[in-house]
Amino acid sequence: MPPLHDSIHFHGTPCVRLRHRDATALVALHGAQLLSWIPADGRERLFLGERAQFAPGSAIRGGVPVIFPQFAERGNLRKHGFARLLRWAFEGIADDAAVFELHDGPDTTEWPHPFVCRLSVGLTASRLAVALDVENRGDAPFDFTAALHTYLRVDDLARASLEGLQGCDYEDSANGGTLHRQHDYAVVFDGEVDRIYNDVVAPLALVDGERRLDIEHEGFGDAIVWNPGEHLAARIGDLAPGEHARFVCVEAGQVMAPVLLAPGERWRGSQVLG
Numbered sequence: 612m613p614p615l616h617d618s619i620h621f622h623g624t625p626c627v628r629l630r631h632r633d634a635t636a637l638v639a640l641h642g643a644q645l646l647s648w649i650p651a652d653g654r655e656r657l658f659l660g661e662r663a664q665f666a667p668g669s670a671i672r673g674g675v676p677v678i679f680p681q682f683a684e685r686g687n688l689r690k691h692g693f694a695r696l697l698r699w700a701f702e703g704i705a706d707d708a709a710v711f712e713l714h715d716g717p718d719t720t721e722w723p724h725p726f727v728c729r730l731s732v733g734l735t736a737s738r739l740a741v742a743l744d745v746e747n748r749g750d751a752p753f754d755f756t757a758a759l760h761t762y763l764r765v766d767d768l769a770r771a772s773l774e775g776l777q778g779c780d781y782e783d784s785a786n787g788g789t790l791h792r793q794h795d796y797a798v799v800f801d802g803e804v805d806r807i808y809n810d811v812v813a814p815l816a817l818v819d820g821e822r823r824l825d826i827e828h829e830g831f832g833d834a835i836v837w838n839p840g841e842h843l844a845a846r847i848g849d850l851a852p853g854e855h856a857r858f859v860c861v862e863a864g865q866v867m868a869p870v871l872l873a874p875g876e877r878w879r880g881s882q883v884l885g
Contacts (some may be wrong), residue, residue: 613707614734621646622665627701629709631734635672641665643699643711643730645675648884652737656824658762662849670695672849673762673858675741677730680722680755682866683784688721691760694728708733708740715748725749738885745879746754747872754871757832758835759882760863765819768856772797773836775815781808782867800859803840809867817861828863830880835862846872 614629614636619637621637626646629636633651638644659673670691679694697718702710708731715725725748726878733740741759765771776793783789785805793808797818811834815826828834837860839847846853863882870878 613704613857614709616704616709618701622663624665627709627711629732631733632736634734634736636734636739638709638732639665639671639674639709640698640701640711641667642671642695642697643713644671644695645676645739645741646671646673648734648739649740650885655764656739658764658854660849660854661851664849668696671867672847675762676760677728677743678758678862679728679743679745679758680724680726680753680757682756682758682864685756685866691720693721695760696776699730700729700861701853702729706731706744724751724753733872737884738883740881740883742879742881744877745870745872746877747874750874752871754869756864756866756869757880758831758833758862759880760835760860761860761882761884762860763817763824763884764857764859765817765859766857767820767824768800768838768859770820771859772799772818773815773859773861774798774818775813776808776811776834776836779808779811779834781806796835800838800840803843804836804838806836806866807833807866808836808884815861817859825885826861827883828881830878831863831865831882832868833864833866835864835866836860837862 637647663672676695681688681692699711729744731742
């Protein structure tokens with residue numbers, strides 16, 4: 612059963628609201644960014660900062676920013692690329708999911724490749740499925756990195772942990788990019804955590820006190836785990852005091868090995884929460 616949808620404004624930003632029985636999701640046309648996901652149990656699962664900026668050309672702190680065609684500063688483009696900063700078009704409902712598109716144009720000339728990105732958002736009573744498709748519409752190959760920069764709400768960071776990464780290698784971006792292996796069963800959050808885990812295949816689970824959220828991805832090879840910790844968060848202008856303790860970012864990403872697309876080829880990566 613496809614979700615119902617309507618158009619609303621949230622903080623002055625055009626959005627599409629999705630409804631499936633008692634579950635809802637809110638997607639801004641700015642960046643095709645998910646801002647809210649409330650399953651049928653009525654509990655918000657995504658974090659959105661109270662100081663988040665809703666303005667053209669600004670990144671929105673929270674939800675699920677779409678990172679494309681560059682992750683972080685791993686290249687010559689602006690940090691995290693341009694997809695999260697531009698307006699996407701809502702293309703309607705297809706295959707039980709809301710579809711949003713971004714095409715190359717005057718605002719993407721910093722990366723001179725013909726392309727189309729599609730973001731699909733599927734909603735059921737208890738699950739959220741987000742898929743990113745990238746198609747090469749030019750006559751030359753291109754490569755890119757990408758991520759779904761998912762901010763997951765937690766009640767108390769001190770009681771939160773992430774399971775499923777034991778045995779995975781990771782690059783520790785908070786420690787100069789050094790390489791390590793995850794030996795502990797769970798990742799805990801005591802200070803800044805900024806890690807890129809590669810070759811992640813097992814499902815993950817975010818444990819938040821007595822609650823548990825299962826996280827799966829397909830197509831994406833990496834999982835990025837981030838929380839700024841108290842000291843770095845104090846220097847982030849669009850985070851209110853103490854807000855770092857209300858979220859954990861668990862991102863499905865393709866970072867360590869960029870995707871190479873030949874002309875006419877398409878790539879897909881997805882993340883499912885539930």
